Amino acid sequence: MVRYVRLLQLFFRTELQYELEYRLNLVLEIIQTVVVTGTSVAAILVLFSYTTILNGWDLSAMLVLLGCFYLVQGFGELVLQPSFEKFMEHVRLGTLDFALLKPASAQFLVTVRNFQVVQLAQMGLGAIVVAVGLSRIPSIGLAEAIGFPIALLCGFGLIYALLLALSTFAFWFVRVDNLMALYWSFMDAGRFPVDVYPGWLRVTLSSAVPIGVAVTVPAQVIAGRLDPLGLGLLMLGTIAAFVLASWFWRLGLRSYTGASA
Amino acid sequence: MTDAVVDVRELRKTFRVTEREEGLAATLRSFVKRHRKDVNAVAGITFRIGPGEVVGFLGPNGAGKTTTLKMLSGLLHPSAGEASVLGYVPWRRENAYLGRMTLLMGNRTQLVWDIPAADSFRVLQEIYRIPEGQFRSTVNELTELLELQELVHKPVRNLSLGERMKVEFAAGLIHSPSVAFLDEPTIGLDISMQVRIRRFVAEYNRRTGATVLLTSHYMDDVVALCKRVIVIHRGRLLYDGPLADLAERMAPYKIITATLHDGAASSTDLDAYGTVVSREEGRVTLRVDRQVAPERTGRLVNDLGSRLADISVEDPPIEEVIDRVFTSEQTTVSA
Numbered sequence: 001m002v003r004y005v006r007l008l009q010l011f012f013r014t015e016l017q018y019e020l021e022y023r024l025n026l027v028l029e030i031i032q033t034v035v036v037t038g039t040s041v042a043a044i045l046v047l048f049s050y051t052t053i054l055n056g057w058d059l060s061a062m063l064v065l066l067g068c069f070y071l072v073q074g075f076g077e078l079v080l081q082p083s084f085e086k087f088m089e090h091v092r093l094g095t096l097d098f099a100l101l102k103p104a105s106a107q108f109l110v111t112v113r114n115f116q117v118v119q120l121a122q123m124g125l126g127a128i129v130v131a132v133g134l135s136r137i138p139s140i141g142l143a144e145a146i147g148f149p150i151a152l153l154c155g156f157g158l159i160y161a162l163l164l165a166l167s168t169f170a171f172w173f174v175r176v177d178n179l180m181a182l183y184w185s186f187m188d189a190g191r192f193p194v195d196v197y198p199g200w201l202r203v204t205l206s207s208a209v210p211i212g213v214a215v216t217v218p219a220q221v222i223a224g225r226l227d228p229l230g231l232g233l234l235m236l237g238t239i240a241a242f243v244l245a246s247w248f249w250r251l252g253l254r255s256y257t258g259a260s261a
Numbered sequence: 262m263t264d265a266v267v268d269v270r271e272l273r274k275t276f277r278v279t280e281r282e283e284g285l286a287a288t289l290r291s292f293v294k295r296h297r298k299d300v301n302a303v304a305g306i307t308f309r310i311g312p313g314e315v316v317g318f319l320g321p322n323g324a325g326k327t328t329t330l331k332m333l334s335g336l337l338h339p340s341a342g343e344a345s346v347l348g349y350v351p352w353r354r355e356n357a358y359l360g361r362m363t364l365l366m367g368n369r370t371q372l373v374w375d376i377p378a379a380d381s382f383r384v385l386q387e388i389y390r391i392p393e394g395q396f397r398s399t400v401n402e403l404t405e406l407l408e409l410q411e412l413v414h415k416p417v418r419n420l421s422l423g424e425r426m427k428v429e430f431a432a433g434l435i436h437s438p439s440v441a442f443l444d445e446p447t448i449g450l451d452i453s454m455q456v457r458i459r460r461f462v463a464e465y466n467r468r469t470g471a472t473v474l475l476t477s478h479y480m481d482d483v484v485a486l487c488k489r490v491i492v493i494h495r496g497r498l499l500y501d502g503p504l505a506d507l508a509e510r511m512a513p514y515k516i517i518t519a520t521l522h523d524g525a526a527s528s529t530d531l532d533a534y535g536t537v538v539s540r541e542e543g544r545v546t547l548r549v550d551r552q553v554a555p556e557r558t559g560r561l562v563n564d565l566g567s568r569l570a571d572i573s574v575e576d577p578p579i580e581e582v583i584d585r586v587f588t589s590e591q592t593t594v595s596a
């Protein structure tokens with residue numbers, strides 16, 4: 001366990017060193033992130049200048065939600081997107097062999113291997129937006145204070161499980177980039193609370209693509225709109241999704257034979 | 262021999278491949294009904310390798326060498342048969358086994374392109390749980406043997422193919438494995454780099470006593486490193502024994518080269534002594550049956566007398582022997 005934490009640090013540090021070599025690129029990416037985040041905050045402010053409540057969500061809750069969205073999306077783009085893209089490349093080129101030859105969890109070595117360090121900026125901004133939203137809420141109970149980080153972690157876990165399951169298809173079909181692209185476009189829909197969407201879309205967003213859950217639930221906790229039972233179910237669901245996705249991945253691995261060389 | 266490091270019995274691997282014809286219509290049809298074909302990549306091979314041996318694993322393209330090495334390193338499940346390496350069943354992929362073996366592939370890299378190899382080494386140290394002291398001394402030793410000083414601090418993408426291969430060797434051996442499977446480690450390298458890699462493998466084997474199974478299409482690699490060779494063709498074992506005996510077993514002839522003083526070799530009729538393979542200025546090369554080679558040589562010396570400047574009797578070049586083996590369908594010969 002300690003070894004895996006140390007490995008994670010190593011992975012992160014080497015990627016950081018690499019990205020620091022391209023300083024201009026780093027600066028540009030950060031500016032872009034600030035602009036994008038700023039625009040969505042502005043859009044919400046505009047929206048709330050016409051109304052004070054959107055489907056039961058007031059401005060503070062909406063800000064928390066938007067912050068959560070950037071936290072979850074930032075997490076996805078920080079480590080999951082680069083790692084899973086690399087993973088599919090490994091399957092295509094047959095270099096996945098090297099991960100399988102190591103006396104350590106191949107799933108770990110592959111799925112959290114690569115980082116886009118710049119995306120920390122997105123997560124940082126997300127955290128700031130969450131903080132601003134929270135500061136506007138007069139009182140936050142202990143239950144909410146504990147529930148919020150748990151719900152957020154579950155959100156990360158759900159996104160990971162989903163991407164893991166999706167990328168597993170690479171073992172059979174090799175090229176699954178489109179599937180992943182589809183995922184990222186769904187991701188964008190998480191910017192608004194799931195309950196503002198019409199029924200059918202809501203179901204899709206929160207079940208097939210758990211982005212709705214990953215983003216909305218933490219915000220719901222803060223807004224006092226989620227009971228302990230809901231939170232418990234979320235935790236169970238996350239663990240189940242993780243176990244199931246890992247099992248599916250190992251199943252895919254078994255049919256992997258490596259590109260002939 | 263129960264202390265074999267590698268023990269392979271009747272190992273088989275059959276790939277099921279989908280055949281697809283050209284064209285859209287065929288592609289659509291294959292969507293509905295797929296034509297499957299079985300490829301017997303490895304069709305039942307048996308051999309044993311003792312500790313510290315360096316064995317050459319030879320065979321033409323598609324013979325099943327890589328497939329065998331992948332099974333022995335646990336990447337592929339065999340379709341049938343058994344194998345044990347260091348007492349482990351490779352495809353169970355126990356960490357204890359994976360930590361003691363390595364598979365190096367000349368045409369693939371495990372190094373991360375964008376970062377210097379030294380950083381990848383650190384990651385490997387953590388993965389293999391190598392204590393700091395041991396890590397330092399291994400890296401120092403490999404750096405010295407492979408002359409890596411500058412190379413490990415440059416991003417891998419900036420290295421030449423040969424330099425990358427040297428670094429690749431260091432990465433693959435950083436955990437001091439007792440068994441090394443080397444799949445075409447010198448592919449694409451220039452002659453001097455090939456020589457250096459060869460020297461390194463020999464020296465590494467001498468220092469660590471590691472068992473090495475090596476494939477290569479360059480016979481020089483094999484001649485320099487392997488006393489013993491295993492030859493396979495179409496997934497079957499053709500020969501397993503000393504390299505020195507390969508020619509005797511597989512090529513039942515010798516090559517006699519006679520050099521004549523008067524440069525009249527082109528006109529001299531030597532067909533009576535054997536099959537003339539080539540005729541150049543003053544030099545004739547004959548192929549004769551192994552059994553009669555001494556007698557023919559004697560006659561040549563006698564008959565040509567003082568016209569003869571030089572004569573030699575040799576086994577055919579190893580490449581030629583191998584080529585003969587591959588082009589003729591022979592049954593298993595074991596020494």
Ligand SMILES: Nc1ncnc2c1ncn2[C@@H]1O[C@H](COP(=O)(O)OP(=O)(O)OP(=O)(O)O)[C@@H](O)[C@H]1O
Pocket residue numbers: 257258259260261276277278300301302320321322323324325326327328329
């Ligand atoms: N993953 C795979 N799927 C289907 N067929 C495969 C696969 N890998 C190898 N084969 C087939 O198995 C046979 C043996 O291949 P293998 O790679 O073991 O040969 P090799 O001896 O290493 O050849 P080379 O000298 O060209 O590297 C070939 O006919 C190859 O096409």
Ligand SMILES: [Mg+2]
Pocket residue numbers: 261326327328444
């Ligand atoms: Mg091969």
